[in-house]
Amino acid sequence: MHRKLPMYICFLFGAFMLVQFFIPHRTSTAIYETILDWVQIIYAFSLLVGVALLIKHHAIIATRPSAKDRPYSGIVLGGIIGMFIFGIFFGRGEDTAFLWVFKYVQAPMQATMFSLLSFFVASAAFRGFRARNTQAVFLLVAALIVMLGRVPVGDMISGFIPKAADWLLNVPSMAARRGIYIGIALGTISTSLRVILGIERTYLGGSRG
Amino acid sequence: MSVNETLQKRQHIRRIVFILMALSVILPLIFKIGLPLKTTKEVRDVFEFIDSLPEGSAVVFSFDHDTATLPEMIPLAEALLRHSFRKNLRVLGLALLAEGAAIGDDNFRRIGNEFGKVYGEDYIFWGFRPQVTVAMLGLGEDISRVFPSDYYGKDVQSYPVMEGIDSYDDIAGVISIADGDMPVHWINYAQARYGVNVIPAVTAVMATTMYPFLQSGQIAGLAAGLRGAAEYEMLLGKPGRAARGMDAQSSAHLLIIGLIIAGNVLMIIERRRK
Structure with missing residues (x-):
């Protein structure tokens, strides 16, 4: 029963959400809105569980004298607790400690990490982007055209480059992208139906599904 | 060797x-080199869409990105916010990623102050909601059910800016400032189901994800990457940090x-x- 009950609930709610789209009745809409509220509440609690597990995990590491990652776990815990105190007790608007830490500590750090990508892209472009076969030549030429076509200097070199870049993006790239989208949509529909009908049960846990 | x-x-x-x-x-x-930049149709479409809205129309800005992509996202958000405030639109904001809440609120206040706009009268920031699909669907039914209070914990319906705004029916468009595929969710849940106009303002690498929707007419336009922001600044007649970044x-x-x-x-x- 402990496996069947969640399956029945899943079928009931899944089938209702599917059918209610076609029933614009007041009662149907009211139930639909209530379900949306429930989902948000459940999701908010799942976030709390996530935070609690994160704190537990790092608290174990931080209190273990032999752990070499102790300082990092300490920083994570300090960050969570500090931002919680700043946000809850001192507000989150203009001229608050919360916003200051967010703007001048978190944002620059994350932006720095992300900007390092440009260095690795440059290094990889030099060492790895080689025209070793016909397919690689096509990829290389397409990449060069799109890179040049997306910046003003491409237009300065020749008016043809931005047009060629647009064509690459709007025809071959778009065709591939549409194929991927259609595949994703079909996969989503089939997986949803399998979950609603109880064929796909891995979300219940256990290896047999 | x-x-x-x-x-x-x-x-x-x-x-x-x-x-x-x-x-x-x-x-x-x-x-500064100042390389000349031509505007593209997709950015002009976004500009013309906002420009064509009558005064007092409501637009929603959804800050769907984190801090890693701020250098690319903020010029886009600034240009679009400046245009919206200049047009005296009612500007409503939310975040579907936790980090977007602080980013969105900060940008609203900063650009709002530039134009002498008052919080609660001209613009409002609702805050963050988890579970994107439910939030998007919920906004189509009743905004105050998804956001009973704003970012500062005050009743959303107590603000004058919210007068007559209950759902997507009262909103001219949703601008998703995103570094991922969040605009696709907006298209799937808000545009397809409720018919609201969606305008993605995304990072350059996400532009190709949006082109199929642009071609099919499911989005009103597209502003992508630093180039999109630079083009928008040009259309506004006020080149700023994005235009400077284009040389780099x-x-x-x-x-x-x-x-x-x-x-x-x-x-x-x-x-x-x-």
Whole structure:
């Protein structure tokens, strides 16, 4: 029963959400809105569980004298607790400690990490982007055209480059992208139906599904 | 050549490449070049969409990105917010990623102050909601059910700016400032089901994800990357930080192209030697 009950609930709610789209009745809409509220509440609690597990995990590491990652776990815990105190007790608007830490500590750090990508892209472009076969030549030429076509200097070199870049993006790239989208949509529909009908049960846990 | 020497040579080359990349970004930011930039149709479509809205229309800004992509996202958000405030639209904001809440609120206040706009009268920031699909669907039914209170915990319906705004029916468009595929969710849940106009303002790498929706007419326009922001600044007649960044982006692209060509030339020379 402990496996069947969640399956029945899943079928009931899944089938209702599917059918209610076609029933614009007041009662149907009211139930639909209530379900949306429930989902948000459940999701908010799942976030709390996530935070609690994160704190537990790092608290174990931080209190273990032999752990070499102790300082990092300490920083994570300090960050969570500090931002919680700043946000809850001192507000989150203009001229608050919360916003200051967010703007001048978190944002620059994350932006720095992300900007390092440009260095690795440059290094990889030099060492790895080689025209070793016909397919690689096509990829290389397409990449060069799109890179040049997306910046003003491409237009300065020749008016043809931005047009060629647009064509690459709007025809071959778009065709591939549409194929991927259609595949994703079909996969989503089939997986949803399998979950609603109880064929796909891995979300219940256990290896047999 | 020994293995050690080869590794040392590689390290040396990497260092040179890193220095060249740093210079190619820093120098154009210090010494302004001012390369001419043409506007594209998709950005003009966004501009014309906002420009055509009557005064007092409501637009929603959804800050669907984190801090890692701020340098690319903020110029886009600033340009679109400036246009919306200049047009005296009612500007409503939310975040579907937790970090977007602080980013959105800060931008609303900063750009709102530039135009002398008052919080609660001209604009409002609702805050963050988890579970994107449910939030998007919920906004189509009743906004105050999804956001009973704003970012500061005050009743959303108590603000004058919210007068007559209950659902997507009262909203002219949703602008998703995103570094991922959140605009696709907006299209799937808000546009397809409730018919609201969606305008993605995304990072350059996400542009190709949006083109199929642009071609099918499911989005009102597209502003992508620093270039999109720079074009929008030009359309506003006020070139700003995005326009300055385009010089750096051009030189960085040229450097990468140069490195690809150099790498391939070296490969051909080595092959011939063997």
